Amino acid sequence: MPEQDPGPHAGARGGPLSDSDSRFGSFFDDPLWALAMVRATLLEAAHPAIGAALVENSTFLAHPWRRLRNTFLSTKRMVGADAATREREAARLNRLHARMNGTDHKNRPYDAMDPGARAWVVATLFESSVSMFRLSGQPLEQQFMEDLYAEFHGMLATMGDTPGELPPTLAQFWPYFDRMVAEELENTEAMRVILYQLFAHLPAPPLLSSVPALWATGRALVAPVVGVVAVASLPEPFRRRAGLPEFPGAHTLMQGAYLAIGLTRFLPAGWVDPENAMNLLSMVPDAESDDPRARTAAALNAKMKQAAAMIRLLSPLSDRTDPGTRAAPQGASAHRQEADEFFRQVLDQTGNGSLDWPDLAAMARELASRLDLDEPEETRLYAAFADWWRELQAALDTDGDGSISAQEYAAGTPSLAGPALIRVAEVLFDVTDKDGSGHIDAAEYRVLFRTAFHRDTSGTAGTTYTRSAFVKEFLAFMSGRQRTTPFDPLLAEA
Missing domain, CATH: 1.10.238.10 (EF-hand)
Incomplete structure (x- = not known):
């Protein structure tokens, strides 16, 4: 796929996404990227066309871990140093998006290939990347932001989109972003599902599927906090216009979360590896597998089952029938x-x-x-x-x-x-x-x-x-x- 002119800043780095020291690529080992992705996803879902495509076609609600892993791997390919890999992934994404079109609940047409919607996806990733540093108390330097913005323009060029939907310069980007937030975004069904259903009903990853009670307890404690932090991180004009709830202390909690996760940057190299964590969470425990990681996960899974059984045995309510031991229906x-x-x-x-x-x-x-x-x-x-x-x-x-x-x-x-x-x-x-x-x-x-x-x-x-x-x-x-x-x-x- 021939690359198109990504904007005036691309030449400063030798072309769009061409260097191995990609600014965007360096974010993948930063734990703050998880919060940035949640924020960017909410801003994307608030776009009417993107929200409709998500609700109608996405598996993020029923299969969130699988969707997260696929998105993570796809994004890594798109920001990698190998041009052939980037163009091949772009072609795959274009084929995928070309199959997503229809009408929303207001009978408005949507098309995942719409240039404006695709530009907004890139815009949310860029703005959330910048915001994750600002909210963690370490704002990016101007030149770094300029280089980063050039890379995002390069991403659109790799996808084959013509210039124009995303402003050519960083100075022009901020008014564009503010206008989109103030005029285009809505309190869509997709955004509400992410905020109020996805986190609250997030299924256990395969590794923890044997301890559903433990997972449900942890989820009940963490999900409301994630929701509050996510809402508080959204632009204030949109929160007000969309009627999103304002909780006392939410802004302080949000900044505390960004600051706390930001401190993990000072851990020794290799201690925080998102790809390894993703692989571990998505791995299906299998004692008979030829993959040693799957066998280790199976052994860990068995130990967790034993611990859960011991807790039930020692519980004062252990004389009640365990739901897992009830007679199977006939x-x-x-x-x-x-x-x-x-x-x-x-x-x-x-x-x-x-x-x-x-x-x-x-x-x-x-x-x-x-x-x-x-x-x-x-x-x-x-x-x-x-x-x-x-x-x-x-x-x-x-x-x-x-x-x-x-x-x-x-x-x-x-x-x-x-x-x-x-x-x-x-x-x-x-x-x-x-x-x-x-x-x-x-x-x-x-x-x-x-x-x-x-x-x-x-x-x-x-x-x-x-x-x-x-x-x-x-x-x-x-x-x-x-x-x-x-x-x-x-x-x-x-």
Whole structure:
């Protein structure tokens, strides 16, 4: 993709995002970046078009940890030193965004390729990066901000956007940002979901899934604080216009949070590594994995289970029935419970309570991202999922409202494994079988199931995963008949 003129400051650093000492890239090891990302995401979600695209297409509510990891990795690629990697990731993002369009609840059209909306995403990242230093008591020097702004212009150029939506100079940026805050942003549904649902109902990461009570207790204590800090960090004119709550001492709490996290900069190098922390949180514990980290996580998970059991044993309420030991439902009740669980954890990827095309598109997106597909393989995979969606609509959408409810799904589960789903499995096999050998070897299998590698194939010469076995397992999972496959953490874990 040819680069376009990113603005007058790009030449000061040899071109957009071309140096290994990227200003923006240096933020990834800064713990304050977590707070900056929350702030930037809220400002993005407050944009009507971006907010509508998030609500309709994003998996951030149902699968926040997966979404966080994918966003983190994508951003690192976009600010890396290798131009080919940047352009390849930009092309992937453009294909992804081109598939996101529709109308919001006010019947206003939105398009994820809208240049103004894309410029606002970059603007929020830049402004929040500057603000995270200002709020932590270490404001950036003017020249650093100039260089940083040039890099963000370079990011838009790499994405192929024409100049003009984002002001060319830093001096012109601040009036633009103030105008957007004062005139364009709204108290959108997406922003409310992030503030009042995401943090309050954040599911446990796979590593802590065995101690739900401990996670729920910690979340109940931390989520309100995160929400207060996030709101207090937003621009005051927007907080007032959007009617966001003002809590006594919120500003002091917010500055204290930024200052406290900012002190971690003085820890020894390597002590705070966001990528390692992200990998640890998203890793699925597996005692039989050939990955030593997964085995270590499994051992830690087992110890936490033992500790939780001991706490329940010593608790004064331990004579009450443990919810985890209650008799499992039988017959039709058991089938309905399993169907509801599968619908919620796997099919409803966006978490809106129904099965729609964006849910299946999210599955295709996750699979394509893991396999790092290019055209035309990515398009083949999306097309196969689109055919499956049409088949599902014809078989399960009994009321004709354009979506499939949990009740419609439970009543028609035998219809899930039709010819179109078989085609999805076959296409997924083909794009996973990178060398075209007709079977999936250990290395290819690992690429697809890197956080759920339950088969230890690395030490077995000649181990293969045949097309028929792959298709059979995929169909058993996607029709809800078998939940002990590698696909479970791939598509069901948060």
